[in-house]
Amino acid sequence: MDLDLYIDDNVRLWQQKIRAFADEHLIPYEVEAELNDGVLPDDVKRRQHAVACELGLSRMDAPKTHGGLALGQKTQVAIWEQFGRVTNGLSWCFAEVYDWMFENCTALQLEKYILPLMRNETHVAYAITEAGPGSDAAGIKATAHYENGMFRLNGEKWFVTDANLSDFLIVQALVVGGDSDGEHAFFFVRIDADGLTINDNPPFSHTFAAHHPTYGFSDVMVPEADRIGKAGDNMTFTYSWFRRERLMIAARCCGAAERLIEEMQEFARTRELSDGRLLDKDWVKFAIADAATDLYAARLIVYDTAHSIDTGADLKKQHARCSMAKLFASEMVNRTADVAVQIFGGRGYMRTNAAERFYREVRVDRIWEGTSEIQRLIIARRVEKDGLKGL
Ligand SMILES: Cc1cc2nc3c(=O)[nH]c(=O)nc-3n(C[C@H](O)[C@H](O)[C@H](O)COP(=O)(O)OP(=O)(O)OC[C@H]3O[C@@H](n4cnc5c(N)ncnc54)[C@H](O)[C@@H]3O)c2cc1C
DSSP, X not given: OOOTTTOOHHHHHHHHHHHHHIIIIIGGGHHHHHHTTTOOOHHHHHHHHHHHHHHTGGGTTSXXXXXXXXXXXXXXXXXXXXXXXXXXXXXXXXXXXXHXXXXXXXXXXXXXXXXXXXXXXXXXXXXXXXXXXXXXXXXXXXXXXXXXXEEEXXXXXXXXXXXXXXXXXXXXXXXXXXXXXTOEEEEEEETTOTTEEEEEOXXXXXXXXXXXXXXXXXXXXXXXXXXXXXXXXXXXXXXXXHHHHXXXXXXXXXXXXXXXXXXXXXXXXXXXXXXXXXXXXXXXXXXXXHHHHHHHHHHHHHHHHHHHHHTTOOHHHHHHHHHHHHHHHHHHHHHHHHHXXXXXXXXXXXXXXXXXXXXXXXXXXXXXXXXXXXXXXXXXHHHHHHGGGGX
């Protein structure tokens, strides 16, 4: 299923490189990861990491002025779509830096935190969500009291993905005192900082090496130099990051749907029932046709949204379109995973089956980076303001 309008030679080249990486170095280790709490042997992880480094994946969103690849959104979508074909979070084998970091971090912060991340020497986790406000990040209660050139952080953060594998956190808190009194800000916090505690580490549906612990902050002292951005910026830089994250989740959902369709088609082709081949049942053919049509629609939304960002569409439009891409693609892949399990029958309920793992794993794509309901609110607000032309 090709999208000739969007996939030029460069995008196709990346698509092929990442597909080969996934097929050779990631997919063959999925079952081993599933049976070992997501953890793979060190030599396998080292190999995966080395290939990711060689491809320059950590630098895909970084500007060329800092040694980045500055790939367009279409190319990044093609990369993450191929990684979406992989289960167990195995494609998270490299650190990532983002364009917004280079525009908002000081030279010292780039040197200390961002460039080592881009060189794949360190890892970072993001601590934004809290139990109370949840989806409404504007309502967070964690505080950063400013005193004599230092910030004192207090609060609790939930779902800090990757924290068990990370060297530092980026934490969102409400500033109290100083120039930014009452504003939200991001802070770099070392994972071994005094006053930082793991309050809980619950198991989640998927089997990933990356955990999602709850962190407590009790008088964690952060120097002013480790605050990201400046007074009055209202953290507007985070919007481009949200857009990218939502679009890349949507791209991964498309990759997952592609793999699911291939897997269910192949199983139905070879599964002989007492009265004939499974693929010859009308309901199976229709289910595959619906899933393929759903995927085509999702890919069109995802690639067209990426194209609109690459060609400088109005920011409000970009924002709503990224929400539409995430909403549609995440709901689409959940439908596809459900029908894939049904086609596999009892085999689809085994954790060694890719359909079973996707069934659990893609569920979170309707929740993180803004739930489907939050995406709908964003889209509805846009339509309310400017009508359909606002999209
Ligand atoms: C596996 C996993 C990893 C995560 N990783 C991270 C991470 O690394 N860093 C981080 O900061 N966060 C992370 N999150 C948090 C994630 O972004 C939140 O779970 C998500 O934003 C939803 O917030 P919530 O869970 O508090 O749900 P709630 O906000 O409590 O929502 C509950 C329900 O209410 C609905 N709802 C909420 N507000 C409205 C509204 N205004 N109108 C209508 N319905 C509404 C929601 O759609 C949902 O159905 C992760 C979550 C998971 C599950």
